[in-house]
Amino acid sequence: MFYLGVIEYETGNYTKAIEYFDVSLKHYKDFADAQYYKSLSLAKLNKGIEAKALFLESKENFEKGTSFNEGNSL
Structure with missing residues (x-):
């Protein structure tokens, strides 16, 4: 689901991308x-306040190591 979200993001389908990221986050919060x-x-999508809060949360989680490694496993 994550990679489908990235594809939608890269093609400018931001609402659809969010749907895929939400599925991914449902399983790995x-x-x-x-x-x-x-x-x-x-x-x-001009949702700056929500975007900033989630960005800061993603930064914290990245620093904790909750990201993909080279082998694509969590």
Whole structure:
């Protein structure tokens, strides 16, 4: 679901991207990469306050190590 969200983000379908990131976050609530891309999507939809809060949360989770490693496993 995460990679589908990235594809939708890259093609400018920010609402659809958020839907995919939400599915990913439903299963891995602290998944920094999904939070980061969701925050970028929210910013593109002019939801700056929500985007900033999620971006800061993604930064904290990234620093904790809740991200993909090279082998694509959490």
